[in-house]
Amino acid sequence: MKLISLLWNNILHRKTLSLVTVLSVAITVALVVFLLLCSAGLEQGAEKGYGPFEVTIGAKGSASQLALNTYYHIGAPTGNVPLSLLDEVRKDPQVSSAFAMTTGDNLNGFPIVGMEPGYFPVRYGNDTQLAEGKLYGKLGEAVLGSYAASALGLHVGDKFQGAHGLVKGAADEDEGAGADGDHDEHEAHHSFTYTIVGILPPLHTSDDRAIYTTLDYAWAVHESQSGANKDVTAILVKPSSLLGAQSIKTKYGQISNVQAIYTSKAVADVVNVVDKGTQALSVVTGVCVVLAAGTILLSLIAAVQERKRDVGLLRLIGKSKGFIWMALVGEGLSLTLIGLILGLLIGHLGGYLGREAVFEFAGLQIQSWQLMPGEWMLAVFTLLIGGLAAAGPALQAYRVDPLQLFKS
Structure with a gap:
């Protein structure tokens, strides 16, 4: 046998x-x-989640929360910092490039992020080509991450309105609370229309599930900030050197109600x-x-x-x-x-x-x-x-x- x-x-x-x-x-x-x-x-x-932005500046709070919200679009931001701080950071000789970010709205759970278009070539290289269309250039134009576009079934030329909050349904809950301010904010979001002008290629980062538009979208939608009082959610900083990163963190971490973190350390903690x-x-x-x-x-x-x-x-x-x-x-x-x-x-x-x-x-x-x-x-x-x-x-x-x- x-x-x-x-x-x-x-x-x-x-x-x-x-x-x-x-x-x-x-x-x-x-x-x-x-x-x-x-x-x-x-x-x-964790390795490629934050690109070259070794320092992140935001409101006082949890360093991990700031990193997760800024680069992975998870959780709520720690607060806001003045837009005027961006100009100060960019003038610093230790800074190679810096970009401010505004966030706080969503489309069916996908975060709407305000960011200057120059972020993409710095983060992903100058040879990054859009899968469709072009990068946004003026208020109301938006570019969708590849996953967000696929999940939402949206294409170049389509229009949409966002909702307040970072979670799907948050605006409805706010409206149900019965506050006049919440109702006005809800109406403001539904009166502001975005037009999709481009679709990003698969980047294999959290940016694939985000919706990007101009930095000033939040001020236009909320109509609560003007002139020198404008705020941003975070500032992404690419230092000119490792020593520069240390200098930037030390300098801007001493400002009242502002924290500057080593992005890599915050991500490593998570x-x-x-x-x-x-x-x-x-x-x-x-x-x-x-x-x-x-x-x-x-x-x-x-x-x-x-x-x-x-x-x-x-x-x-x-x-x-x-x-x-x-x-x-x-x-x-x-x-x-x-x-x-x-x-x-x-x-x-x-x-x-x-x-x-x-x-x-x-x-x-x-x-x-x-x-x-x-x-x-x-x-x-x-x-x-x-x-x-x-x-x-x-x-x-x-x-x-x-x-x-x-x-x-």
Whole structure:
């Protein structure tokens, strides 16, 4: 009897237990793969999420909140700083370039961001070409990120009105509060119309899910700021050097009600917090690994008990101990291998199906079909666990005398 035929027949003989074993391995592997994909997306997003803007200036508050709102369009801004500060920053010899940002409105949950058009060549290079149309140049013109345009179904030439707040439905809630000021603000947003003049190419950053327009849109919509009293949400600064970054942070961080942060440090702090959450999930994953190994072990113990006579008969007709050993260990490894392959497919499929939800929520790009470096270690570790779990029952059958095994 061929070894492969014996293995396959044994697996099919106990369909339910074999299926449970395969599923336990597959679910564990799929969970690990999905965590690896999210972790890689987080690292890539952190690396290129803020471009060359090593210093960010904004209102006093949480440095992480300022970085997340400015570059990832997550959460609320820490407040506003005077527009006049932008001119002061640009005159600083340590500053290579600086751009102010205004935000606070949305279109169906996608943030509307006021930014000077010069931001894009500084952030992404001078050779960045729009997928459609042109960059905005005057009040009321807007350019959509590739994901925002696709999700909203909007094209060049379309018009839209924004809503107050950074979350879809926020304006409706404000209006429901019954305040006259909120009602007037709601009406102001619906009376201001944007015209789409361009669509950005896929940039693989959070800018893909933003809507960009002129810096002065917020002042025109809210009609509450004029002249020297105009405010902006944040100032993005590209220093001329690393020493320049330190000088800028120190200088502008001393201004009352203003903070200047190292963008990379603020982003790293967020990544560290997420890593702690990932470590907690790793504990759950470890429990799943133990359960999967236990399932394989119980499955093969049951197989040995069921097939004692079969094993004894194989030994009596001349099959070696090595053949018996390979048959039992091979069954465990076969179930593990099937579960491993299925788990890898499920994990990547889950990443593919969930990529848009993850990107819309956190701005993280998941490369769903990209093979992660850790997957090779995962495959080796999974097969090793399966082999070790199968070795115990196989050793039990391996050591028993064939006559005693057959008589029992």
